[in-house]
Amino acid sequence: MSRQLKLNLFIYPGGHHEAAWRYKDSDPDRVLDLSYYAELAHKAEAATFDAIFLADGPALAENIRYASRFRIEPFTWLAGLAAVTSRIGLIATASTTYSEPYNLARLFAGLDHLSKGRAGWNIVTTGAANAAQNFGLAEHPVHAERYERAGEFVEVVTKLWDSWEDGALVADQESGLYADDGRIHTIDHIGQRLRVRGPLNTPRTPQGRPVYVQAGSSEAGRSFAARWAEAIFTAHQTFENAQAFYSDVTARALGLGHAQPLILPGISPFIGSTEAEALALKAEFDELTQPEHSLHQLHRMIGVDLLSYDLDGPFPREVVSTEGERGLGSRFQVVLDIVDREQPTIRQLLHRLAGARGHWVVAGTPEQVADHIEYWFRNGAADGFNVMPPWLTGGFDLFADHVVPLLRARGIFRSEYTGTTLREHYGLPRPDSQYDQLPKTTYATA
Amino acid sequence: MSRQLKLNLFIYPGGHHEAAWRYKDSDPDRVLDLSYYAELAHKAEAATFDAIFLADGPALAENIRYASRFRIEPFTWLAGLAAVTSRIGLIATASTTYSEPYNLARLFAGLDHLSKGRAGWNIVTTGAANAAQNFGLAEHPVHAERYERAGEFVEVVTKLWDSWEDGALVADQESGLYADDGRIHTIDHIGQRLRVRGPLNTPRTPQGRPVYVQAGSSEAGRSFAARWAEAIFTAHQTFENAQAFYSDVTARALGLGHAQPLILPGISPFIGSTEAEALALKAEFDELTQPEHSLHQLHRMIGVDLLSYDLDGPFPREVVSTEGERGLGSRFQVVLDIVDREQPTIRQLLHRLAGARGHWVVAGTPEQVADHIEYWFRNGAADGFNVMPPWLTGGFDLFADHVVPLLRARGIFRSEYTGTTLREHYGLPRPDSQYDQLPKTTYATA
Numbered sequence: 001m002s003r004q005l006k007l008n009l010f011i012y013p014g015g016h017h018e019a020a021w022r023y024k025d026s027d028p029d030r031v032l033d034l035s036y037y038a039e040l041a042h043k044a045e046a047a048t049f050d051a052i053f054l055a056d057g058p059a060l061a062e063n064i065r066y067a068s069r070f071r072i073e074p075f076t077w078l079a080g081l082a083a084v085t086s087r088i089g090l091i092a093t094a095s096t097t098y099s100e101p102y103n104l105a106r107l108f109a110g111l112d113h114l115s116k117g118r119a120g121w122n123i124v125t126t127g128a129a130n131a132a133q134n135f136g137l138a139e140h141p142v143h144a145e146r147y148e149r150a151g152e153f154v155e156v157v158t159k160l161w162d163s164w165e166d167g168a169l170v171a172d173q174e175s176g177l178y179a180d181d182g183r184i185h186t187i188d189h190i191g192q193r194l195r196v197r198g199p200l201n202t203p204r205t206p207q208g209r210p211v212y213v214q215a216g217s218s219e220a221g222r223s224f225a226a227r228w229a230e231a232i233f234t235a236h237q238t239f240e241n242a243q244a245f246y247s248d249v250t251a252r253a254l255g256l257g258h259a260q261p262l263i264l265p266g267i268s269p270f271i272g273s274t275e276a277e278a279l280a281l282k283a284e285f286d287e288l289t290q291p292e293h294s295l296h297q298l299h300r301m302i303g304v305d306l307l308s309y310d311l312d313g314p315f316p317r318e319v320v321s322t323e324g325e326r327g328l329g330s331r332f333q334v335v336l337d338i339v340d341r342e343q344p345t346i347r348q349l350l351h352r353l354a355g356a357r358g359h360w361v362v363a364g365t366p367e368q369v370a371d372h373i374e375y376w377f378r379n380g381a382a383d384g385f386n387v388m389p390p391w392l393t394g395g396f397d398l399f400a401d402h403v404v405p406l407l408r409a410r411g412i413f414r415s416e417y418t419g420t421t422l423r424e425h426y427g428l429p430r431p432d433s434q435y436d437q438l439p440k441t442t443y444a445t446a
Numbered sequence: 447m448s449r450q451l452k453l454n455l456f457i458y459p460g461g462h463h464e465a466a467w468r469y470k471d472s473d474p475d476r477v478l479d480l481s482y483y484a485e486l487a488h489k490a491e492a493a494t495f496d497a498i499f500l501a502d503g504p505a506l507a508e509n510i511r512y513a514s515r516f517r518i519e520p521f522t523w524l525a526g527l528a529a530v531t532s533r534i535g536l537i538a539t540a541s542t543t544y545s546e547p548y549n550l551a552r553l554f555a556g557l558d559h560l561s562k563g564r565a566g567w568n569i570v571t572t573g574a575a576n577a578a579q580n581f582g583l584a585e586h587p588v589h590a591e592r593y594e595r596a597g598e599f600v601e602v603v604t605k606l607w608d609s610w611e612d613g614a615l616v617a618d619q620e621s622g623l624y625a626d627d628g629r630i631h632t633i634d635h636i637g638q639r640l641r642v643r644g645p646l647n648t649p650r651t652p653q654g655r656p657v658y659v660q661a662g663s664s665e666a667g668r669s670f671a672a673r674w675a676e677a678i679f680t681a682h683q684t685f686e687n688a689q690a691f692y693s694d695v696t697a698r699a700l701g702l703g704h705a706q707p708l709i710l711p712g713i714s715p716f717i718g719s720t721e722a723e724a725l726a727l728k729a730e731f732d733e734l735t736q737p738e739h740s741l742h743q744l745h746r747m748i749g750v751d752l753l754s755y756d757l758d759g760p761f762p763r764e765v766v767s768t769e770g771e772r773g774l775g776s777r778f779q780v781v782l783d784i785v786d787r788e789q790p791t792i793r794q795l796l797h798r799l800a801g802a803r804g805h806w807v808v809a810g811t812p813e814q815v816a817d818h819i820e821y822w823f824r825n826g827a828a829d830g831f832n833v834m835p836p837w838l839t840g841g842f843d844l845f846a847d848h849v850v851p852l853l854r855a856r857g858i859f860r861s862e863y864t865g866t867t868l869r870e871h872y873g874l875p876r877p878d879s880q881y882d883q884l885p886k887t888t889y890a891t892a
Contacts, residue, residue: 021617021624028617032649034529034560058548060647064625064889070615071647076556079525083480102504102580103545110522114480133643134548169516171467171474176736178467178474179510197579201506201517203478290622443510 005377005413006231006262006384006426007404008051008091009044011037014068015391016268016356018297019288021068026391031068034080040393041081044088047400048414050425051089051120053233053386054078058098059131063300066293075107082115089422091120091213096153097146098126098135101196105160108210109202117206117421122213122233123224125150147220152191154212154228159187161209162433163199182440199443208431211422217245217333226252230428231262233386235334235359238341242360242381262426265376266359268388269369271398278363285390286351294350301331301358311347315339331358356388366402373403374410451823451859452677452708452830452872453850454497454537455490457483460514461837462714462802464743465734467514472837477514480526485839487527490534493846494860496871497535497566499679499832500524504544505577509746512739521553528561535868537566537659542599543592544572544581547642551606554656555648563652563867568659568679569670571596593666598637600658600674605633607655608879609645628886645889654877657868663691663779672698676874677708679832681780681805684787688806688827708872711822712805714834715815717844724809731836732797740796747777747804757793761785777804802834812848819849820856 013031014021021028030036041052054074061069074092082090090111094104112119125146132140141149168183187198214229216222225232226249236242246263253261270285272278291311299305304319317339322332338344338352355361362372376382389395407413423430459477460467467474476482490498500520507515520538528536536557540550558565571592578586587595614629633644660675662668671678678695682688692709699707716731718724737757745751750765763785768778784790784798801807808818822828835841853859869876 022619022622024619028619032559038529058552058647060630060645060889062889064630065627066622066624068617068624070625070649071552072559073552073556073648075522076525076553077560079522080529080560083484083526083529098546099549100544100546100581103549106504106517106519107522110519113478113518114523114526130643133641135546136641171514173468173470173474176468176512176734178512178514179516181511184506184510195579195582197576199506201504202519203516288622443506443508 002411005373005407006050006264007413008053008089008264008384008386009040009049009396010053010055010266010386010388011040011392012055012068012388013070013072015395016359016388017285017390018067018293018354019285019290020391022288023285023391025394027393028068032072034077036393037077037081038084040396041085041088043393043396043400045085047404048417049088050384051091051422052078052081053091053120053122054093055122056093056095056124057126057128057131058095059128059134061128062130063293063296066290075111079111079114082111082118087118087417087420089118089120089211089425090115091122091211091422093122093124095124095126095131096150097141098131101153101156101194102160105157105200106202108157109161109200109205112205112207112210113202117423119205119207120211120213120231120422122215123150123154123228124215143218144220147224149193150224151227152193156187156189156191156194156196158209159189159434160196160198160200161205162435163187164202164204165433165436166204169203181443184443185435185438186443204433207421207423208433211426211428222249222252225249225261226256226258229261230259231264231426234263234265235331236265236381237334237338237360239376239379239381241337242376243379246381262383264384264386265382266356266386266388267373268356268359268361268390269399269403270361270363270390271366271369271402272363273365275364275368278365282355282361282363286354289350289354291347291350294354297357298335298350298353301335301353306346309346311350312345315344315346315349334358355390359388366406369399369403370406370410373407374412377412448857451819451853452496452710453859454499454535454710454830454832455486455495455842456499456501456712456832456834457486457838458501458514458834459516459518461841462805462834463731463836464513464739464800465731465736466837468734469731469837471840473839474514480523482839483523483527484530486842487531487534489839489842489846491531493850494863495534496830497537497868498524498527499537499566499568500539501568502539502541502570503572503574503577504541505574505580507574508576509739509742512736521557525557525560528557528564533564533863533866535564535566535657535871536561537568537657537868539568539570541570541572541577542596543587544577547599547602547640548606551603551646552648554603555607555646555651558651558653558656559648563869565651565653566657566659566677566868568661569596569600569674570661589664590666593670595639596670597673598639602633602635602637602640602642604655605635605880606642606644606646607651608881609633610648610650611879611882612650615649627889630889631881631884632889650879653867653869654879657872657874668695668698671695671707672702672704675707677710677872680709680711681777682711682827683780683784683806685822685825685827687783688822689825692827708829710830710832711828712802712832712834713819714802714805714807714836715845715849716807716809716836717812717815717848718809719811721810721814724811728801728807728809732800735796735800737793737796740800743803744781744796744799747781747799752792755792757796758791761790761792761795780804801836805834812852815845815849816852816856819853820858823858
């Protein structure tokens with residue numbers, strides 16, 4: 001089969017537009033109901049999507065008055081969705097800064113087992129500084145420190161997932177041998193930041209390890225992605241930026257002798273039966289935004305408070321500083337690019353960012369949206385997309401019902417699943433355990 | 447309605463007897479299939495059980511060759527089961543020693559939200575010393591230290607679960623107010639061992655907090671239970687011991703001005719159409735045990751290795767020492783009581799313990815099992831039971847199909863659910879948030 005798009009549904013409780021919850025067809029009362037998410041997962045599975053995806057962070061955002069900013073805990077909610085679906089992948093965001101590797105390895109093992117091989121891990125180091133105080137720290141570790149821990153953390157959990165070789169669970173009723181302890185290994189990790197003995201307390205999972213996904217766009221983030229990522233989530237406003245990112249990260253991975261990771265930008269589509277209808281729909285959403293909230297969001301992205309400025313005046317480019325940690329955030333450069341390219345007023349910039357927090361927003365007919373997707377896909381800017389509907393569930397219905405059939409008709413997206421695991425959907429190999437080749441010694445018995 | 451039994455199904459992957467997986471009607475190949483656990487949950491729900499319950503520990507046991515000793519991670523598996531059930535409670539064991547309170551609070555909030563109020567927390571401090579090395583510690587914290595942290599830990603997560611008052615999530619589309627930040631509170635906990643700012647990043651859950659369950663039987667464990675527990679899981683071999691425990695813990699709770707906790711001993715029933723058939727079934731299981739494994743288990747409980755002794759000789763009471771940490775384990779006294787009462791051979795003792803790791807094993811007809819249950823229930827030894835089938839799924843089918851109808855006929859167990867949450871099943875109030883009475887200040891906005 002020719003190269004196929006990878007498509008994820010990125011679920012944000014009310015939808016991705018910051019005013020989604022105020023839209024007349026949204027369901028703000030259902031955002032804590034499993035049935036709401038199950039409907040989305042079923043719809044995505046019927047549309048043969050590769051995966052659903054949940055973002056995460058272990059702290060409450062500060063600007064909670066005007067937008068849906070709470071979090072649904074990814075492992076419990078995705079496990080619930082695993083039980084009512086059979087094919088679609090389940091990608092959980094989890095932090096290497098604010099998790100214990102043993103506990104996190106267990107959660108992913110659980111999700112991969114019970115879903116029969118559909119788990120993916122969006123590896124993040126947590127950008128929100130206020131998380132630190134939820135974990136007994138006075139200060140959020142700086143960017144470089146977080147990435148150093150992240151590298152060691154991934155090494156550790158990889159060893160834990162490998163610590164039971166395939167076949168270690170024997171369960172031979174006749175002989176009485178339940179587990180072949182020669183195929184179960186302590187990992188004995190003693191590193192700069194982590195000490196973990198292992199083994200994991202559960203057998204190797206259907207996929208061996210969850211699919212490794214990463215989303216950093218800083219220098220450290222790209223290096224990390226090249227080293228570890230099997231898929232990369234990324235935010236771009238223009239084809240040129242996306243293409244440059246694609247080339248850069250691909251070259252880094254190949255340079256390390258690694259397989260080329262899948263690159264999956266976000267896309268937030270407003271879909272109408274005419275372009276004018278789609279644009280009007282987008283305008284309707286922008287009208288529902290609340291500037292106090294939007295300005296706070298912008299403040300978080302670029303470190304500048306514009307509350308005292310005229311919203312309809314020009315964006316004051318000169319007040320933005322790239323110094324310190326701020327310039328390392330994944331959205332900082334995205335915002336500056338928009339400013340430099342479009343010279344927007346503050347209000348125009350806020351509306352540009354309201355759609356999907358810096359991700360690519362398109363408005364058009366199903367054909368136009370499919371054209372955008374196909375163009376990026378065929379021209380070295382994307383292997384697929386994280387679809388980020390402006391609102392849920394209706395905003396996704398439009399994509400599934402009207403865009404997906406076009407992508408299928410063009411031969412770039414599957415009409416049925418050919419595999420059962422997320423690795424199979426993504427065309428990734430199932431890794432061997434790194435302990436497979438070791439002598440079969442006996443796991444300690446007292 | 448008269449006082450009613452509380453019944454939980456305690457699920458251990460292959461069943462509770464250490465040789466369960468070798469029994470001809472067991473399903474050792476299904477212990478990593480969600481469908482296996484879903485069958486059990488459905489059966490328990492059809493039997494109007496209060497809850498299913500998973501034990502846990504963040505380390506792999508050492509004696510894994512001869513028995514099913516791996517763990518299924520409670521949050522993911524119970525969340526999966528929540529999605530396919532509607533009434534039954536879901537009790538997860540989680541450690542206060544080896545968890546971060548913020549992460550744990552989130553997992554329980556997720557489970558309680560998606561199950562619409564069916565989560566319970568079996569609070570443990572983790573007895574297995576080898577867990578320490580999975581978390582970067584050289585030594586497992588001693589018993590007293592673990593309980594000190596446990597007290598502070600429960601205080602912290604309670605504050606986190608209370609940090610969003612009911613009604614803080616407004617979502618008024620017209621006014622644009624999504625969350626009333628005056629009803630969302632930082633907890634600002636600064637204690638001896640933990641510093642956590644909060645608030646939690648999710649709205650208050652259907653039950654407010656999960657049901658607090660505890661299982662310690664040491665002095666520190668009983669004090670902790672009296673302070674915090676709404677239900678207590680416990681292991682007793684005799685009615686007299688169970689009754690004494692019941693009186694002691696009840697008095698401690700009432701002495702603190704707390705409501706009387708529900709006391710739920712474990713019971714592992716071998717059921718036959720005649721008593722002889724039940725005893726033969728138990729004997730069949732005992733024949734499947736492997737002494738090397740059983741001796742290792744005994745070693746863990748009492749700290750003595752009897753590998754070099756004659757299995758059919760008398761148990762050498764004189765080698766057991768109560769010194770140090772060992773005597774604090776929850777099964778130590780249970781074993782010594784059996785020894786002192788029954789003067790068993792080593793093999794007889796191993797068989798006594800093989801059934802359910804020190805919990806009460808009964809063998810008899812459905813009527814006899816129901817008689818035992820009713821006697822303990824009516825005479826101050828139990829408010830209900832953790833049912834621990836020797837093997838699964840068949841061992842539970844016998845209880846559900848043959849014992850439950852008798853308990854219903856005797857008027858001591860419900861025929862249908864009257865509530866939807868675990869608190870309602872257990873007859874427990876839904877707690878108010880401790881922040882309800884505070885002035886409505888504004889949660890920090892930048």
